[in-house]
Amino acid sequence: MMRTRPLKVALLGCGVVGSEVARIMTTHADDLAARIGAPVELAGVAVRRPDKVREGIDPALITTDATALVKRGDLDIVVEVIGGIEPARTLITTAFEHGASVVSANKALLAQDGAALHAAAEEHGKDLYYEAAVAGAIPLIRPLRESLAGDKVNRVLGIVNGTTNFILDKMDSTGAGYQEALDEATALGYAEADPTADVEGFDAAAKAAILAGIAFHTRVRLDDVHREGMTEVTAADFASAKEMGCTIKLLAICERAEDGASVTARVHPAMIPLSHPLASVRGAYNAVFVESDASGQLMFYGPGAGGSPTASAVLGDLVAVGRNRLGGTTGPGESAYAALPVSPMGEVVTRYHISLDVADKPGVLAQVATVFAEHGVSIDTVRQQGKDGEASLVVVTHRASDAALGGTVEALRKLDTVRGVASIMRVEGE
The missing domain is CATH 3.30.360.10 (Dihydrodipicolinate Reductase; domain 2)
Known part of the structure; x- marks a missing residue:
């Protein structure tokens, strides 16, 4: 049976994504209610420019006071699509403190302070969902x-x-x-x-x-x-x-x-x-x-971006969080039990494509090959083209550490026969 009291949703931001979220909430209201088990009501929309015409949104819902909106105490879900670090971070934690779960599309904030946000959600027994933060509509x-x-x-x-x-x-x-x-x-x-x-x-x-x-x-x-x-x-x-x-x-x-x-x-x-x-x-x-x-x-x-694809991911989270809300539970939170160290780039091992501008004369290839060998970087293929005393040398390596490749390139630049390192490109996916 469907619950008659609606889930109240506040929207922080009403730009390309936020306006599309509001539109879908309105046009698909019956379907969303059926999928969640309760109607969904847009209870307020926080914006920076209140005078802008926003089609399909009741002007009475518009406010510039986002803090007051998330402090109302009667909200079930806050949808944050304003982006950036502040005031988004403070608004999200305030929403948790006042009883609301949060759906966010804020990749920058989650990448910087995801652990603290998850901790705040757990402390207050609320959900933090963010499917829209990565790759738009793609379920990932x-x-x-x-x-x-x-x-x-x-x-x-x-x-x-x-x-x-x-x-x-x-x-x-x-x-x-x-x-x-x-x-x-x-x-x-x-x-x-x-x-x-x-x-x-x-x-x-x-x-x-x-x-x-x-x-x-x-x-x-x-x-x-x-x-x-x-x-x-x-x-x-x-x-x-x-x-x-x-x-x-x-x-x-x-x-x-x-x-x-x-x-x-x-x-x-x-x-x-x-x-x-x-x-x-x-x-x-x-x-x-x-x-x-x-x-x-x-x-x-x-599609990894755009109003409609990103709004689709937001609404998917809205349905999931709404169901959790009705069931008196929460979804999965942060899982960081492995606590593995993050290695520096120098320890990454891959293949490389290096393009060199060299003098077109005998012995250059041997000099270059010696430098690679001295730094423990094995050469897979070499391609050389020369004309009028100038030449390009393209070297593709076997797998080597980034640190070893960096040392190799630094040494190559010191050779009198190497005029310049035109490009360095990693080779992946093999």
Whole structure:
């Protein structure tokens, strides 16, 4: 039987995502009520600009006093879609203190202070759900922390930012340079006026921290994630990748060490074979590849951003939290029992593609090979092209530590015959 008293929901933020959440709550009210077991009532909407017309939302619900809204005491669920660290952090903890569970899409806050937020939720016996914080509409958080709770996840490898994937895909498919592809992404609305958070990997790093924490039952903060942007990727890099049967993606990579004693989390551009499922992810789509002991290889694919996809994830959490509320229970909280150390980037082991500008004369290849050998980095293949006293040398290594590769590159730069290191790209997914 359906409960007649509605679940009261407050919405913090009414931008692209928040307005879509409010619209779906209204247009799908009957379906949501049937799925939860009680009607859902929008009890208040906190915004910064109260004079803006918001179609479908009763103006009487609009307030600029978010603190007063979350302190009401009669709220069942607070939906936070304002983003950023403050005031979101204080508003969420205040909501817990005054009896509400929270649904959030705030990746930056969760990556930085997820442990404290989970602790506050547990202290007050409330839910903290955040499916929308990573990969938009793609069901990913819940499968990792519930469906795979009985499995051992060893690796999470993914494209978790649609803007960067659009840019790299355009460079790959058309031969465009980085700036040209970025300009098109901006014109189409895929890139913000200031794309720094996307192209420098900050957005993906926050998501990597969240995914690593859930996958490995270990607290991983944003500061633990190694981050490199993609602004230095060139058309020449894509040409080299194609010669290797690869393409280039900005990847979030979370791995458990082979001995199981530590984990790593990193974000950087990488070459991946065209045979890998992630290589075929085009445009602004996201995809995450999960490798575990029992389940093997799983891939989650779909739109990773935008008002409707993100609102879909928010509403999914709203239904789950609403059901918990009616049942007098809470869903899974933080699982950090493993408490594995997060290893530094220098201990990461992978393959590398290094492009060198060298003098076109005898003995150069031997000098370069000697430097690799002295630093314990084994060479897989070498390709050399020369003309008019100048040459390019492309070296692809076997697996080596990042620290060993760094030492190799530093030594190469000191050789008189090496004019410059044109690019360094990791090779993943093999």
